[in-house]
Structure formats: structure tokens, C-alpha cells
Amino acid sequence: MRTFFLTVSLLIGISPPCMAAQIYKWVDAQGVTHFDAQPPQGREATTVVTPSSPASNQSPPPPSGAIGDQQAIDKKVKKQVSEQQAQLKAFCEQARTNLAQLQNNPRIREDVEGEMRRLTDQQRQERISEAQKQIADNCQ
Template identity: 35%
Template sequence: MLKANRSWWIIATWLALTGMAQAAMYKWVDENGVTQYTQYPPPDRKTQVMVPPPPPAEDPEEAQKKLETLLQSQDEQHKAAATAEGEQTKTDEQAKLRAQNCQAARTNLQNLTTGGRKRMIGPDGVASYLADEDRQARIDAAQKQIEEYCD
């Protein structure tokens, strides 16, 4: 779809530019004998319409190659922009995840350092109190996570 839109845009621009290049030129001699070239004929003089030379012939195969090269470069630019956008999205998601991990680590540290003994529920669903060594190990782990995830 984008190629079709681009092709129409190129054709429309080309047609507009060729129309502007077709302006008529007039050659006439003024009362001092000086030859004048203008876009508008004088009302009281004999003029000669200047016919512009035809544009140079362009090889259709060469024109097609130029067009294909142009379209290919535009496609590469679009792909590069999409890649950059994807990388930016990935970077944003990573920053959001780091912020969430930072907040979780800070919350864990706060929970472990405030209050008295901590009761934890194990994987088997049984609640037990943390030993001081386990509690200190979890505090150290939370501090390492804060260092890693928090800026």
C-alpha cells in the first residue's frame, strides 16, 4: 500500500513540475533594436514564440532502475525507523520493569527491617518464623537488589 501511495505521489509531483516547465517564451526586438526575451508578448510588437528544446530522451530501463533504487532506499529508511521505534519501546519497558523491581526491593527491605520477628509462609503453606541469620540474609539480598535496580 505504501509503495502505491509513493508511486502516485512521485507521478503527481512529476506532472506538476513538467507543467511549470512548459511556460511560453517570446522573442521580440524593442525600439532600440535590442532583442528581448519575455514570458509575455508586448501588445504592440511582432513576436516570435520560442519553442523550448525537447527534454533529453531517458532510457526507460534506466528510469525504472532509478525509481526502484529510490523506493528501496525509502523502504530501508522505514525499516530503520521501525527498528528504532521497537528498540525505544523495549528500552521503555525495561525501565518500567527496573522501576517495579526497585520498588519491590525497597518494600521488602522495609518489611524486613521494621517490627519484630517475621513470620513467613513456606512453599508448603506452613507459617514459620525467620531465624535471625535468614532474616539478615534476606535483608542483604534486598539491599543488593536496591543497588542493582534503583538509580
């Protein structure tokens, strides 16, 4: 058991230097970029520099101006979303009110070119179905 742990410890101890092998980069005749541990025969290749230690989980801090710009964009988008939600809420309330009036009042009149006309039952039913469809499509 002791030899097992010793072997595993040695393998773990020597693995980072093995992983730090040289990496070559080149572009073939078709314009495709290749990366490999061996340089290509008869072609020019550049060496890719790899970090010697593992990268930390933290990303580098963005430039200070970028944070302010992103926060301004976030505020603008949040404001637009809240305005759209308010408009949708007002639309839904009005649509529900109109639907209730259409359903509860069989004598609906509308102004057509300055003249008040009464809706027929068929027109009223069409408007009810339109209002129900709008509410189902746009309101929760």
C-alpha cells in the same frame, strides 16, 4: 607582501589539478591489495576513477524503503527499552518495600509448604543484606 599573496594564490590555484593524479590498484602474490600513483612493473593494474570535484558534505539519500525500515526498528527498540525500564522500576519499588518491612518488623513470617514459620534473626539479617545488594546492583 604583494608577491607573497600572488605566489600563494598561484599555488592554491594549481593544486587541485595536481591532486587529480591517476591512481592504480593491483593485488600482489600474497593477495594484498595495493594502491599507488605508479603502476607496478610486470603486473596488471586497474585504474581507480577519482571524482573530479570534491565530494559534498551531504551523503546520498538512502532508498525510501530503508528509512521506513529504520524508523520501525527504532520504534521497536525504544518500546523494548521503555518496557525494561518500567519492569526495573517496579522491581526496585518492590525490593525497597520488602527491605523496609524486613528492617522495621522483627517478627517476619513466611509460608513454607502451607505452614507459617517465623524467620530467625539470622535469616532476617541475611534477607536484609540480600535485598540491599539487589537494590545497590539494580536500582539507582
